[in-house]
Amino acid sequence: MAFGFFKNIIQKFTGRAVDWDELEETLIRSDLGVPMTMRILKLLQERPDKLTAERIVEVASEEIIKVLPRDVSMLRPFPSKPKVILVVGVNGTGKTTSTAKLAYLLKKKGHSVLLAAADTFRAGAIEQLEIWAQRIDCELIKGQYNADPAAICHDAYRAAEARNAEFLICDTAGRLHNKANLMQELAKVRRSLSRTDVTAPHEVFLVVDATTGGNALNQAREFKEVTGLTGLIATKLDGSGKGGCVISIQHELGIAPRFTGTGEKLEDFDFFDSRRFVEQML
Ligand SMILES: Nc1nc2c(ncn2[C@@H]2O[C@H](COP(=O)(O)OP(=O)(O)O)[C@@H](O)[C@H]2O)c(=O)[nH]1
Numbered sequence: 001m002a003f004g005f006f007k008n009i010i011q012k013f014t015g016r017a018v019d020w021d022e023l024e025e026t027l028i029r030s031d032l033g034v035p036m037t038m039r040i041l042k043l044l045q046e047r048p049d050k051l052t053a054e055r056i057v058e059v060a061s062e063e064i065i066k067v068l069p070r071d072v073s074m075l076r077p078f079p080s081k082p083k084v085i086l087v088v089g090v091n092g093t094g095k096t097t098s099t100a101k102l103a104y105l106l107k108k109k110g111h112s113v114l115l116a117a118a119d120t121f122r123a124g125a126i127e128q129l130e131i132w133a134q135r136i137d138c139e140l141i142k143g144q145y146n147a148d149p150a151a152i153c154h155d156a157y158r159a160a161e162a163r164n165a166e167f168l169i170c171d172t173a174g175r176l177h178n179k180a181n182l183m184q185e186l187a188k189v190r191r192s193l194s195r196t197d198v199t200a201p202h203e204v205f206l207v208v209d210a211t212t213g214g215n216a217l218n219q220a221r222e223f224k225e226v227t228g229l230t231g232l233i234a235t236k237l238d239g240s241g242k243g244g245c246v247i248s249i250q251h252e253l254g255i256a257p258r259f260t261g262t263g264e265k266l267e268d269f270d271f272f273d274s275r276r277f278v279e280q281m282l
């Protein structure tokens with residue numbers, strides 16, 4: 001805030017009259033988004049009792065909890081076919097790392113996982129995932145650089161089927177020559193996966209770097225339009241990041257946070273838990 005978001009409010013507003021403009025600015029700056037900020041301000045303004053720092057934190061955390069998912073959303077395999085997870089996002093947000101971390105988490109829960117190296121664009125991307133795959137002992141389907149990612153995902157699906165893998169996780173590229181190109185490529189990956197199983201991909205996770213603030217909301221908006229999104233992976237919550245984007249993305253776009261990344265190691269990853277998240281904002 002996630003981390004320290006409420007402490008910041010307490011420090012700023014304790015022992016003095018609350019300046020509404022300053023409060024609004026503080027909430028907006030934490031990437032909660034304008035609609036969420038307005039919602040909190042409206043509630044505070046409606047209440048006749050004296051406005052204190054504690055009151056602000058109480059109302060804000062109540063509203064945030066209401067917006068965030070009530071339950072931790074687990075990933076369950078299908079009984080007889082691979083569940084396909086597409087990992088998308090712009091460059092450097094942590095897609096490849098999160099792909100490996102997610103595979104590791106699922107493997108630890110006893111699931112079988114296959115990986116697809118569908119970022120054939122960025123130099124070193126395939127090797128990066130290969131190193132992770134070796135470390136977590138997970139089979140990886142890859143191709144040559146500049147190969148068609150849709151074809152790799154297709155092959156990977158066939159391999160996952162043949163091996164009875166419960167999950168197939170496809171890591172994708174973050175940036176091509178231009179944005180339109182990337183979006184077209186992802187749409188093609190989607191189509192190719194749906195030719196193997198009309199319901200695939202079953203999950204499309206957008207990876208956002210929580211330290212990039214409001215930008216993350218724009219990324220979510222664009223990806224939602226092109227690839228469709230079923231969930232959010234918020235990374236770098238260990239950094240100086242604010243994590244407020246998790247709330248604005250849920251509130252404004254209806255995309256629920258599913259996982260959090262809190263470091264560079266495999267273990268620094270977990271299912272999203274609203275209570276824990278809000279506690280960490282304190
Ligand atoms: N501190 C921190 N670093 C992360 C986290 N997730 C990824 N990274 C780092 O971010 C950088 C980019 O990650 P990468 O997975 O290559 O991003 P991609 O371009 O989206 O595939 C790497 O140095 C990762 O170690 C996280 O949760 N916390």
Ligand SMILES: [Mg+2]
Pocket residue numbers: 095096097119125171172
């Ligand atoms: Mg990558």
